Amino acid sequence: MSEPTASAPKAAELAALARTLDAADDLAPVRERFALDDVVYLDGNSLGALPAHVPDRMADVVRRQWGELRIRSWAESGWWTAPERIGDRIAPLVGAAPGQIVAGDSTSVNVFKALVAATRMAGEGRTEILVDATTFPTDGYIAESAARLTGCTLRAVTPQEVPSALGDRTAVVLLNHVDYRTGRLHDLPSLTAAIHASGALAVWDLCHSAGALPVGLDEHGVDLAVGCTYKYLNGGPGSPAYLYVRSELQPRFDSPLPGWNSHQDPFGMSPSYAPAPGALRGRVGTPDILSMLALEAALEVWDGVSVAAVRAKSLALTDFFLRCVSEYSGPGRVQCLTPDSHAERGSQVALRCADAGEVMKRLIARGVVGDFRHPDVLRFGFTPLYTGFGDTERAARILGEELAR
Amino acid sequence: MSEPTASAPKAAELAALARTLDAADDLAPVRERFALDDVVYLDGNSLGALPAHVPDRMADVVRRQWGELRIRSWAESGWWTAPERIGDRIAPLVGAAPGQIVAGDSTSVNVFKALVAATRMAGEGRTEILVDATTFPTDGYIAESAARLTGCTLRAVTPQEVPSALGDRTAVVLLNHVDYRTGRLHDLPSLTAAIHASGALAVWDLCHSAGALPVGLDEHGVDLAVGCTYKYLNGGPGSPAYLYVRSELQPRFDSPLPGWNSHQDPFGMSPSYAPAPGALRGRVGTPDILSMLALEAALEVWDGVSVAAVRAKSLALTDFFLRCVSEYSGPGRVQCLTPDSHAERGSQVALRCADAGEVMKRLIARGVVGDFRHPDVLRFGFTPLYTGFGDTERAARILGEELAR
Numbered sequence: 001m002s003e004p005t006a007s008a009p010k011a012a013e014l015a016a017l018a019r020t021l022d023a024a025d026d027l028a029p030v031r032e033r034f035a036l037d038d039v040v041y042l043d044g045n046s047l048g049a050l051p052a053h054v055p056d057r058m059a060d061v062v063r064r065q066w067g068e069l070r071i072r073s074w075a076e077s078g079w080w081t082a083p084e085r086i087g088d089r090i091a092p093l094v095g096a097a098p099g100q101i102v103a104g105d106s107t108s109v110n111v112f113k114a115l116v117a118a119t120r121m122a123g124e125g126r127t128e129i130l131v132d133a134t135t136f137p138t139d140g141y142i143a144e145s146a147a148r149l150t151g152c153t154l155r156a157v158t159p160q161e162v163p164s165a166l167g168d169r170t171a172v173v174l175l176n177h178v179d180y181r182t183g184r185l186h187d188l189p190s191l192t193a194a195i196h197a198s199g200a201l202a203v204w205d206l207c208h209s210a211g212a213l214p215v216g217l218d219e220h221g222v223d224l225a226v227g228c229t230y231k232y233l234n235g236g237p238g239s240p241a242y243l244y245v246r247s248e249l250q251p252r253f254d255s256p257l258p259g260w261n262s263h264q265d266p267f268g269m270s271p272s273y274a275p276a277p278g279a280l281r282g283r284v285g286t287p288d289i290l291s292m293l294a295l296e297a298a299l300e301v302w303d304g305v306s307v308a309a310v311r312a313k314s315l316a317l318t319d320f321f322l323r324c325v326s327e328y329s330g331p332g333r334v335q336c337l338t339p340d341s342h343a344e345r346g347s348q349v350a351l352r353c354a355d356a357g358e359v360m361k362r363l364i365a366r367g368v369v370g371d372f373r374h375p376d377v378l379r380f381g382f383t384p385l386y387t388g389f390g391d392t393e394r395a396a397r398i399l400g401e402e403l404a405r
Numbered sequence: 406m407s408e409p410t411a412s413a414p415k416a417a418e419l420a421a422l423a424r425t426l427d428a429a430d431d432l433a434p435v436r437e438r439f440a441l442d443d444v445v446y447l448d449g450n451s452l453g454a455l456p457a458h459v460p461d462r463m464a465d466v467v468r469r470q471w472g473e474l475r476i477r478s479w480a481e482s483g484w485w486t487a488p489e490r491i492g493d494r495i496a497p498l499v500g501a502a503p504g505q506i507v508a509g510d511s512t513s514v515n516v517f518k519a520l521v522a523a524t525r526m527a528g529e530g531r532t533e534i535l536v537d538a539t540t541f542p543t544d545g546y547i548a549e550s551a552a553r554l555t556g557c558t559l560r561a562v563t564p565q566e567v568p569s570a571l572g573d574r575t576a577v578v579l580l581n582h583v584d585y586r587t588g589r590l591h592d593l594p595s596l597t598a599a600i601h602a603s604g605a606l607a608v609w610d611l612c613h614s615a616g617a618l619p620v621g622l623d624e625h626g627v628d629l630a631v632g633c634t635y636k637y638l639n640g641g642p643g644s645p646a647y648l649y650v651r652s653e654l655q656p657r658f659d660s661p662l663p664g665w666n667s668h669q670d671p672f673g674m675s676p677s678y679a680p681a682p683g684a685l686r687g688r689v690g691t692p693d694i695l696s697m698l699a700l701e702a703a704l705e706v707w708d709g710v711s712v713a714a715v716r717a718k719s720l721a722l723t724d725f726f727l728r729c730v731s732e733y734s735g736p737g738r739v740q741c742l743t744p745d746s747h748a749e750r751g752s753q754v755a756l757r758c759a760d761a762g763e764v765m766k767r768l769i770a771r772g773v774v775g776d777f778r779h780p781d782v783l784r785f786g787f788t789p790l791y792t793g794f795g796d797t798e799r800a801a802r803i804l805g806e807e808l809a810r
Contacts, residue, residue: 035472050472067440067455106690108664138665141678149554237694259513260543273546285511288696289642
């Protein structure tokens with residue numbers, strides 16, 4: 001098919017190194033908690049793999065909770081309180097104390113809640129929303145809608161430009177913790193501090209960081225945050241997103257989507273709205289229970305796993321991948337968009353190359369699953385819970401072969 | 406325990422009549438499509454029963470589609486197009502041609518989309534939203550938020566007051582097709598016509614009518630509609646709601662939640678928003694696939710079932726229930742809140758009685774499941790797909806016994 005681009009001794013050395021790294025990996029046994037096959041699955045930053053115990057759990061939810069208990073499950077199976085219970089399970093993964101997160105709705109809907117509520121908490125005369133110009137597009141679209149409905153102006157700036165863009169008029173800044181395309185990790189502590197120094201509120205989108213690295217929401221005084229749960233949290237396709245509202249701000253959180261689930265007495269069926277205290281006020285309508293409880297079950301793979309250990313392994317994996325890519329692909333075939341500095345790297349590697357769409361198709365055909373981002377980016381996500389160094393070496397080797405074709 | 410309130414010959418006569426009615430019921434075999442037990446389940450207007458084939462379908466979705474195909478399922482298992490495919494499956498049940506409904510989000514979120522978009526389509530100077538004062542509360546709370554964000558005023562009126570409340574300033578009217586508490590069916594054709602005659606738009610909430618009676622969205626020119634799918638559509642706990650936008654209005658549908666799923670080129674990842682054509686523009690973020698596909702599977706119980714037949718049986722069931730309640734409970738023990746006229750009756754019977762909460766608990770303990778609505782209402786929902794006349798007689802008989810205690 002193709003000439004190997006690294007010498008055979010070099011390949012043997014990398015494979016041996018991978019075995020050594022896998023043998024020393026304390027997280028290696030966690031892989032057994034997932035239903036995996038021989039594929040090297042490097043797309044957990046798009047859809048996390050299936051935790052092995054989830055199918056039986058879902059069978060119970062469907063057959064017994066819905067099928068037998070039916071309506072009684074709202075109380076007896078804990079359906080009604082699932083959004084806040086799951087929020088509290090996510091909380092330690094993003095550095096939040098309990099009572100500040102609820103699960104539910106999509107990330108887009110939660111961005112809307114967070115931004116509109118933030119503009120309502122902003123000081124007098126603060127009528128500008130700053131949004132990450134490099135964001136996953138939906139955040140920008142929703143920010144535009146929030147600005148339009150609240151009479152604010154909207155300005156798109158890169159995270160690097162945020163400090164100089166902040167001013168007396170800034171109400172809120174919406175930023176991504178990790179850029180979905182390049183895998184660049186932004187400096188949440190210092191950007192949050194700069195935003196606060198200007199008197200504005202910070203809203204962070206954690207879709208590409210939660211479950212892959214420490215976030216420290218409470219420690220860094222983040223005001224509001226949103227995130228999805230189907231990437232590094234492995235909650236299942238389209239599993240519910242979540243909303244974090246810092247406890248001090250909760251009394252002033254004034255939702256643009258005040259559905260009955262956020263009422264202080266939802267079953268009182270009062271015609272007038274009175275918000276529940278705490279994180280509950282981020283709820284809206286009846287939650288998607290099947291998706292919600294699959295997510296709750298999936299979060300059990302985190303039992304006994306520390307985010308610090310995950311972060312250490314994530315950096316070791318991406319370091320090793322970059323080294324292997326360099327060895328196997330040779331110079332000039334790919335351009336790495338992901339920062340080399342650990343402080344600026346999430347848990348994915350983005351490589352720009354010619355014909356990226358075609359290259360990714362061939363990789364997938366050969367059992368290495370990453371994804372393609374228009375127009376020329378190969379994305380490889382590293383989920384330390386189930387990705388090993390051997391997988392990583394194999395992926396880089398096959399990529400090198402395909403690039404050499 | 407208690408004296409029977411109907412004579413034994415009378416009870417025997419009603420039981421015999423129930424058997425005759427069940428024997429003549431063309432829909433009786435449809436009950437086999439559900440996982441049911443000996444309980445008389447009259448709470449399908451809150452959570453529909455489990456269709457028997459759904460557990461196996463969900464096992465496949467979880468184990469194979471998520472667990473084995475993983476990310477490929479977005480294309481290969483049709484995940485991406487589920488919202489509009491499911492919308493088209495719901496369409497005939499509510500009298501809509503294809504291409505006008507998308508499934509996704511909660512009812513509350515869809516009410517928000519519909520109301521804000523409607524105010525944007527309303528004529529010059531039309532800045533008042535009318536909302537059903539008797540509505541399920543969430544619609545009112547969301548309407549208040551929509552009014553606040555769009556600079557409109559909000560006025561709560563009963564459906565009966567709508568014609569006289571309409572005027573040059575009316576932008577949109579949000580009405581419930583069936584009152585969740587009393588089971589009263591409102592006159593959708595004539596109210597929609599009155600709303601249109603005044604130059605306003607009509608938004609209907611179909612939560613308590615879809616799947617229980619003909620709606621005729623297209624026939625009656627309804628502008629926008631929303632509904633849940635976990636009641637008479639049996640989609641599962643908190644299953645996704647849906648949004649209908651009449652095809653002629655779609656080009657002007659300007660969503661307040663323009664998430665990336667509603668973009669004309671969602672994978673182009675453009676920083677600027679351009680809405681998809683058609684019903685797709687009602688989508689927002691990534692759909693909850695597990696809940697979505699359970700709903701899709703559940704809708705198969707409708708194969709070969711006509712809504713007209715369901716409506717005919719529904720009226721026969723509620724007529725028979727009211728007759729049995731009258732015979733078994735005697736005069737004065739309960740007050741029926743549901744209209745006697747077929748033209749004004751949905752598919753539930755609401756009875757007001759003393760100690761309603763306690764009475765319902767005792768009914769449930771005896772295998773008759775309805776629900777209690779604060780402060781004094783017993784609600785019994787009749788799902789013609791799986792409720793028979795024998796069930797109905799038994800429920801009324803046990804109710805009579807409990808009321809006589």
